[in-house]
Amino acid sequence: MTRTIRIGSGGIGAGDRVEPGVTLANSGFVDYMGYDCLAERTLALAQVRKVADPSAGYDERLPKILQLMAGFIGSGGRIAGNFGAANVDAAGSVTADQLRSLGLGGTRIGLIHGDDVLDAVKAADCELPERGCRISDVSDRLISAHAYIGAGPVAACFDDGAQFVIGGRIADPSVWVGAICHALGWPLDDWDRVATATLVGHLLEGGIGRRPGADVSLPLGYPLATVTEDGAVEISKLPGTGGPLNVPMAKLSLAHEIHDPTRYLTPDVVADVAGVWFEQRGDDRVRVHGATGSAPTDTYRVLVGLDLGWKVVGEVSFGGPGCVERARRQADEMRKLLANYADVVDETRYDIHGVDALFEDAYQGGYPADCRLRVASRVLTRDAADEIADVYWRLYGQGGGGVTRMIDRNIGVTPALLPRNAVDIEHEVISA
Numbered sequence: 062m063t064r065t066i067r068i069g070s071g072g073i074g075a076g077d078r079v080e081p082g083v084t085l086a087n088s089g090f091v092d093y094m095g096y097d098c099l100a101e102r103t104l105a106l107a108q109v110r111k112v113a114d115p116s117a118g119y120d121e122r123l124p125k126i127l128q129l130m131a132g133f134i135g136s137g138g139r140i141a142g143n144f145g146a147a148n149v150d151a152a153g154s155v156t157a158d159q160l161r162s163l164g165l166g167g168t169r170i171g172l173i174h175g176d177d178v179l180d181a182v183k184a185a186d187c188e189l190p191e192r193g194c195r196i197s198d199v200s201d202r203l204i205s206a207h208a209y210i211g212a213g214p215v216a217a218c219f220d221d222g223a224q225f226v227i228g229g230r231i232a233d234p235s236v237w238v239g240a241i242c243h244a245l246g247w248p249l250d251d252w253d254r255v256a257t258a259t260l261v262g263h264l265l266e267g268g269i270g271r272r273p274g275a276d277v278s279l280p281l282g283y284p285l286a287t288v289t290e291d292g293a294v295e296i297s298k299l300p301g302t303g304g305p306l307n308v309p310m311a312k313l314s315l316a317h318e319i320h321d322p323t324r325y326l327t328p329d330v331v332a333d334v335a336g337v338w339f340e341q342r343g344d345d346r347v348r349v350h351g352a353t354g355s356a357p358t359d360t361y362r363v364l365v366g367l368d369l370g371w372k373v374v375g376e377v378s379f380g381g382p383g384c385v386e387r388a389r390r391q392a393d394e395m396r397k398l399l400a401n402y403a404d405v406v407d408e409t410r411y412d413i414h415g416v417d418a419l420f421e422d423a424y425q426g427g428y429p430a431d432c433r434l435r436v437a438s439r440v441l442t443r444d445a446a447d448e449i450a451d452v453y454w455r456l457y458g459q460g461g462g463g464v465t466r467m468i469d470r471n472i473g474v475t476p477a478l479l480p481r482n483a484v485d486i487e488h489e490v491i492s493a
Contacts, residue, residue, distance in 0.1 A: 171218025215239020234262025
């Protein structure tokens with residue numbers, strides 16, 4: 062009998078809704094669920110939480126996910142995700158405690174370690190090309206460094222009997238790649254097979270079916286994939302759920318976050334998706350085929366988190382005739398005021414929402430009935446942030462109203478490359 066895996070998407074970000082994934086898991090249509098819980102800034106913020114509280118730093122939705130997924134796990138369903146963020150061990154402890162409290166004691170939990178490479182990037186003094194410097198040049202601001210690791214340890218955890226696999230910065234598609242290769246017996250050095258699994262993971266974590274055009278009168282539908290051991294792939298979603306799942310949407314999802322479709326670089330494979338084709342097989346069912354692959358590069362991409370101080374954001378609304386001109390005059394007034402604080406302000410940005418916040422002068426629409434001026438400053442210290450926030454009260458003026466102010470940590474992230482042989486990845490399987 063041909064082996065088949067049915068695997069769903071439970072989420073594609075730390076702020077994603079949990080309920081659609083639970084509906085999919087409990088539908089009986091899937092045996093595995095994958096979760097991509099991290100964005101670039103999410104991981105640095107998780108490190109900040111961990112510094113403040115050593116028991117924190119994992120995906121804060123984890124207890125809710127476990128509670129709502131208890132039925133799926135209890136019936137033998139398997140789940141993998143980068144729930145651990147900056148604290149895999151804490152995530153493992155929370156998972157074990159909660160599974161026991163849910164009557165699921167004995168459930169096998171896979172834990173993946175090794176993506177935290179802070180010491181390794183310091184030792185290698187890695188280049189930070191976006192910032193034009195090296196690690197040693199920003200050592201006083203260094204918060205974190207996490208390598209985007211691949212599917213190997215995910216598959217190994219499943220091979221060792223894990224039902225719930227927790228990692229840190231597992232690369233987005235690799236969560237699904239590990240499950241697919243485990244279930245279908247695909248070797249992790251069969252590059253075309255791994256490229257096919259990567260294509261599936263890329264589509265599932267890209268949110269296909271959740272793109273613009275969803276019928277908001279229906280509950281949102283997260284996608285699932287059916288993959289057979291001979292490489293046949295079909296993407297679908299639950300009947301009666303909202304969100305278009307068709308060839309145009311599949312193409313849109315494929316294109317996201319890929320700069321060169323002939324060389325989609327992941328820690329598992331260099332995938333060529335330029336020749337991928339899609340075929341509509343029915344309502345909300347799309348067949349996909351044509352990915353090929355070659356061996357991955359000898360480096361891992363690393364996400365480096367930097368403490369860039371604090372940001373102060375202020376906003377004010379203007380309405381009626383002349384609203385744009387009044388917003389611009391208010392921005393000019395703020396420029397003059399903030400010029401007196403050049404010694405503590407690193408950078409300030411001015412945007413008029415509804416006019417130029419996204420496209421600047423490249424795209425002009427009709428004159429708006431109202432607009433909102435946003436002023437954001439970056440400073441190094443909390444004292445400076447408090448001082449600048451007081452200045453932001455001067456946003457009142459020029460007939461505007463509804464001033465809001467916010468002070469928050471300013472965490473920057475930037476990429477680096479680290480040789481694979483400098484990264485030591487390990488996995489273990491524990492019992493709840």
